[in-house]
Amino acid sequence: MEDEVRNVIIIGSGPAGYTAGLYTARALLEPLMFAGYMSGGQLMLTSDIENFPGYPEGIGGPEMMLQLREQSERFGLEVHDKNVERVDFSEQPFKVWVEGELFLSRSIIICTGAESIWLGAEGEEEQKGRGISTCATCDGAFFRDEEVLVIGGGDSAMEEATFLTRFASKVTIIHRRDVFKASKVMYERALNNPKIEIKTFKTIKKWLSDENGIIGAILQDSRDNSEEEISCTGAFIAIGHKPITKFLENQVETDESGYIIPNIHTMTSVPGIFAAGDVVDTRYRQAITAAGMGCQAAIDTEKWLEDQH
Numbered sequence: 001m002e003d004e005v006r007n008v009i010i011i012g013s014g015p016a017g018y019t020a021g022l023y024t025a026r027a028l029l030e031p032l033m034f035a036g037y038m039s040g041g042q043l044m045l046t047s048d049i050e051n052f053p054g055y056p057e058g059i060g061g062p063e064m065m066l067q068l069r070e071q072s073e074r075f076g077l078e079v080h081d082k083n084v085e086r087v088d089f090s091e092q093p094f095k096v097w098v099e100g101e102l103f104l105s106r107s108i109i110i111c112t113g114a115e116s117i118w119l120g121a122e123g124e125e126e127q128k129g130r131g132i133s134t135c136a137t138c139d140g141a142f143f144r145d146e147e148v149l150v151i152g153g154g155d156s157a158m159e160e161a162t163f164l165t166r167f168a169s170k171v172t173i174i175h176r177r178d179v180f181k182a183s184k185v186m187y188e189r190a191l192n193n194p195k196i197e198i199k200t201f202k203t204i205k206k207w208l209s210d211e212n213g214i215i216g217a218i219l220q221d222s223r224d225n226s227e228e229e230i231s232c233t234g235a236f237i238a239i240g241h242k243p244i245t246k247f248l249e250n251q252v253e254t255d256e257s258g259y260i261i262p263n264i265h266t267m268t269s270v271p272g273i274f275a276a277g278d279v280v281d282t283r284y285r286q287a288i289t290a291a292g293m294g295c296q297a298a299i300d301t302e303k304w305l306e307d308q309h
C-alpha cells in the first residue's frame with residue numbers, strides 16, 4: 001500500500017486520459033495515470049487518422065498516441081501501464097487497487113473509453129482495420145466509389161449507412177430481422193436513399209478476403225439457413241458499443257448501458273470523481289471530442305480540489 005495521497009489519479013490512456021494528464025500536470029497537480037490493458041486506447045487499432053486537427057498529412061493511431069503520451073509526460077504525468085482492478089469511492093481519500101496494490105487519491109478522472117461490439121463472424125478478427133470497421137465517421141472516406149455493407153438495425157446503422165452514401169457507390173444494410181430498432185425517420189431516410197439497399201433476415205456467416213482485405217461475405221438467411229454471397233470492399237459493424245465501467249461496480253451513476261452520467265459538468269454522481277471521453281459519450285465518440293472532454297475534466301478537477309481547501 002502507498003501511504004501517499006495523490007491529488008488526482010487518471011484511469012485510462014486514450015485521448016481523454018492523456019489530455020486530462022497534460023492539463024493536470026501543467027496545473028502542477030502531479031497526476032498519476034494507470035494506462036490500462038490497452039495503453040493508448042482504441043486508436044492503437046487504427047492506421048490512419050485524418051480528422052484530428054494539426055496533422056495535415058494524417059497520422060497513424062499508435063504514433064499519435066505515443067506523441068500524446070510524450071507531451072503529457074514532459075510536464076510530469078506519471079504513467080503506469082497497469083490495469084485498475086477495483087475502486088472504493090465511498091469516502092475520502094478514494095481507493096484504487098492496481099495489481100493488488102492500493103493507491104489513494106483526493107480526486108479521480110475516469111477515461112476508460114468504450115469497446116465496439118463486433119459480430120465475431122468467421123474471418124473477422126484478421127480483417128479488422130483491413131476493410132472491416134466500426135466507425136463510418138473515421139473510415140468512410142477510404143471507400144470512395146466502392147461497395148460497402150453496414151450491419152445493424154438501429155439508429156447508428158441507419159445514420160452510418162446514410163453518411164456512407166457520400167463516398168460509396170452502394171451501401172447494403174444487413175439486418176438479422178425485419179423489425180428495426182431505428183427511429184421511423186432514420187429508417188425511412190435510409191430506405192428512400194437510392195444508393196442504399198436493405199437486406200432483412202440476413203446474418204454474416206463468413207467474411208471473404210484476399211491479400212488486400214475483404215472482398216465480400218457469405219450471408220445466411222435466419223429463416224431457412226440458405227446462403228448467398230455478396231461482394232464488398234468495406235463493411236461497417238454498427239451493432240453498438242459497450243462502455244468500460246464494470247470495474248466501478250455501480251459506484252457512480254450510469255445509464256442502463258453502463259455509460260457514466262455526468263452530474264455537474266464532467267463530475268459524476270460522486271463529488272471528486274470525474275469522467276471524460278467515450279465512457280460518457282453515447283453520441284460523438286471521436287478522438288477530438290474525447291480529448292476536449294479530457295481537458296474539461298482536468299479543469300473541473302483542478303477547480304474542485306481548490307474549492308476543498
Ligand SMILES: Cc1cc2nc3c(=O)[nH]c(=O)nc-3n(C[C@H](O)[C@H](O)[C@H](O)COP(=O)(O)OP(=O)(O)OC[C@H]3O[C@@H](n4cnc5c(N)ncnc54)[C@H](O)[C@@H]3O)c2cc1C
Pocket residue numbers: 011012013014015016017034035036037038039040041042043045046048049050051052082083084085111112113114116129133134135138139244247276277278279285286287288290
Ligand atoms: C478502429 C477505430 C478507428 C477509429 N478511428 C478514428 C479516427 O480516425 N478519428 C477519430 O477521431 N476517432 C477514431 N476512432 C474513435 C476513437 O478511437 C475514440 O473516440 C477515442 O479513442 C476515445 O478516447 P477515450 O480516451 O475516451 O478512450 P479510449 O481510446 O477507448 O481509451 C480507453 C483507455 O482506458 C484504458 N482502460 C480501460 N479499462 C481500464 C482499467 N480498468 N484500468 C486502467 N485503464 C483502463 C484502456 O487501456 C485505454 O487506454 C476510432 C475507433 C476505432 C475503434
